[in-house]
Amino acid sequence: LVRSDGGCYYAEAREWLLRDLSSLLIPLSPSAKRKLFLALLPIEYGGKARTSSSHASEDSGEKVARALLATLCEQYASQVGALIARDSTLLRDFFTAGDKRARIALWFDHFSMSGKHKFGARAIEQYAFNNRDDVWGLLVWAGKHAQAPVMVAAKRHYFCELNVYRTVLNLVDKAPGFWDSNELREALADGDIVAIDADYFVEYFMRMLRQFTGHVEESTSAERDTAQRLLDLLDRMLEELPFAVLSARVAPILSRRDLLFLVNNVWPKGVDWAASSSRNTLDSVVLCNAKWESISEAILACALSTHARQLLKRLREAVDEDEEDGIEAQATLDDVARSSELADVASHWGMRDMLRHKPTRSREPISQEKGRLWLLAESILLRTRLNRCIKGHRDIEELLGHNNIKWECRRLSSSSDHAVEGAFDNDSGRTGNRKSRKRKRKEEKQRKKMRREMGILDDDESDGGEDGQSRDHWQAASQRLVRDGHLWRVSFGGKMSLELNSREVLDFLVDCALSDWLKDMPWFQ
Numbered sequence: 179l180v181r182s183d184g185g186c187y188y189a190e191a192r193e194w195l196l197r198d199l200s201s202l203l204i205p206l207s208p209s210a211k212r213k214l215f216l217a218l219l220p221i222e223y224g225g226k227a228r229t230s231s232s233h234a235s236e237d238s239g240e241k242v243a244r245a246l247l248a249t250l251c252e253q254y255a256s257q258v259g260a261l262i263a264r265d266s267t268l269l270r271d272f273f274t275a276g277d278k279r280a281r282i283a284l285w286f287d288h289f290s291m292s293g294k295h296k297f298g299a300r301a302i303e304q305y306a307f308n309n310r311d312d313v314w315g316l317l318v319w320a321g322k323h324a325q326a327p328v329m330v331a332a333k334r335h336y337f338c339e340l341n342v343y344r345t346v347l348n349l350v351d352k353a354p355g356f357w358d359s360n361e362l363r364e365a366l367a368d369g370d371i372v373a374i375d376a377d378y379f380v381e382y383f384m385r386m387l388r389q390f391t392g393h394v395e396e397s398t399s400a401e402r403d404t405a406q407r408l409l410d411l412l413d414r415m416l417e418e419l420p421f422a423v424l425s426a427r428v429a430p431i432l433s434r435r436d437l438l439f440l441v442n443n444v445w446p447k448g449v450d451w452a453a454s455s456s457r458n459t460l461d462s463v464v465l466c467n468a469k470w471e472s473i474s475e476a477i478l479a480c481a482l483s484t485h486a487r488q489l490l491k492r493l494r495e496a497v498d499e500d501e502e503d504g505i506e507a508q509a510t511l512d513d514v515a516r517s518s519e520l521a522d523v524a525s526h527w528g529m530r531d532m533l534r535h536k537p538t539r540s541r542e543p544i545s546q547e548k549g550r551l552w553l554l555a556e557s558i559l560l561r562t563r564l565n566r567c568i569k570g571h572r573d574i575e576e577l578l579g580h581n582n583i584k585w586e587c588r589r590l591s592s593s594s595d596h597a598v599e600g601a602f603d604n605d606s607g608r609t610g611n612r613k614s615r616k617r618k619r620k621e622e623k624q625r626k627k628m629r630r631e632m633g634i635l636d637d638d639e640s641d642g643g644e645d646g647q648s649r650d651h652w653q654a655a656s657q658r659l660v661r662d663g664h665l666w667r668v669s670f671g672g673k674m675s676l677e678l679n680s681r682e683v684l685d686f687l688v689d690c691a692l693s694d695w696l697k698d699m700p701w702f703q
Contacts, residue, residue, distance in 0.1 A: 179503055180478045191481040198484055200426035206446050208417035215416050218242045218436055238433040245427045247380045250415050255369030257411050263366040264404050266357035270350050284374045287342045293334030301365040305356050313353055318344040438473040463550050470547050482554035515562040557692045564684045574683055585659040
């Protein structure tokens with residue numbers, strides 16, 4: 179349903195991966211980030227000029243180049259404006275091609291009655307005064323007669339009577355010096371001209387890179403210098419912008435092969451998961467030291483980890499809508515989840531032991547990527563079982579107690595707000611709730627039935643972990659859990675707390691279990 183292109187959840191699961199990539203705080207160094215995105219550029223756009231090789235495929239490499247240049251125009255407009263100002267031919271062509279009347283109006287028609295002209299209007303004003311002997315006659319006035327320089331110098335608002343469109347065309351044809359002047363360069367310095375038609379300048383830069391990387395000998399010295407400045411600016415952007423910003427622009431347009439390259443190489447070499455500052459499930463399961471064979475596997479891992487709740491919800495919706503594939507998948511999951519054999523627990527630990535140990539002659543090696551998918555499948559099974567068996571707060575308290583997870587229950591009284599710590603043994607009831615013997619025996623039977631259904635071993639049934647270690651599912655749930663009425667609060671070192679309902683507590687516990695399983699694997703040690 180998720181891995182196949184034809185799967186009904188593939189497109190949605192791919193969007194989950196792209197969205198998660200764009201929200202990550204990856205501990206990439208600036209140079210590593212630059213090399214990663216440069217490798218997605220094709221050779222003809224400088225992809226190989228500054229990296230050892232280009233991994234870009236033909237169908238997405240050019241799209242990546244265009245997306246990065248568009249980002250450059252948005253994020254570094256002033257620097258892009260300085261590059262544009264170096265090419266007078268580009269500027270003349272820009273205002274004489276396409277919808278030239280609209281472009282001229284958007285850049286030059288900014289004369290003001292206050293005399294404080296802006297953008298191209300200011301450039302015309304300053305250049306006309308500084309070169310009035312040669313240029314003043316090219317100005318076209320809308321009134322009955324032309325204005326003298328002396329009169330306009332005293333009353334700058336007279337420039338509002340200028341026929342801007344015809345004046346600019348005159349400057350294009352008869353005043354080449356204007357397009358290479360300091361006055362125009364100063365007007366272009368803030369880069370506002372890029373906003374008029376960013377696509378036009380992106381295409382210009384694309385042609386520049388193709389010519390620079392493919393036909394260096396045919397380029398002039400000025401063209402090579404401008405192209406090199408563009409490449410340097412592109413390098414700077416790739417180093418300075420956050421990974422999330424770059425990924426949001428690039429990842430959605432990547433081919434399957436290029437997206438796989440990005441996922442497999444985004445995690446910095448030499449940085450393990452335990453040492454990173456961004457320790458979330460996507461980091462650990464999908465990205466950390468992973469080399470997926472296909473992007474479908476990475477998409478599946480993302481769906482089973484950070485979007486498991488959404489995936490299970492989609493399965494329930496498929497059942498409600500009578501979708502054949504969804505009904506079959508949900509039925510299979512329910513059949514496995516209903517199993518109450520303790521052999522399921524032994525199988526879980528057997529799998530983890532197998533993943534921890536090195537392969538032998540009698541046992542073929544298992545890739546860590548396949549091992550991650552197995553652990554994710556176990557977490558889905560655990561999540562499903564908990565959703566079936568846990569019906570309320572009392573069930574959650576039983577679950578916490580039988581997994582040795584401490585919790586507190588806050589009760590409001592007339593005098594104070596005091597906490598009671600939950601403490602469980604196999605033969606004791608909940609603290610603060612003394613029941614009759616008959617009621618306690620009935621509840622104990624219900625608890626044992628629930629534990630069997632969830633595959634949880636009682637203390638006298640557990641055989642212990644390897645080397646006598648306890649095999650608790652939720653060792654990572656060491657944060658402080660407090661029940662406050664109908665809500666649960668989870669505090670992390672006293673610095674941050676989350677408010678959860680009963681279903682969200684189960685999600686939290688499953689995430690903690692998965693985190694424990696992963697930390698038990700040699701890949702993260």
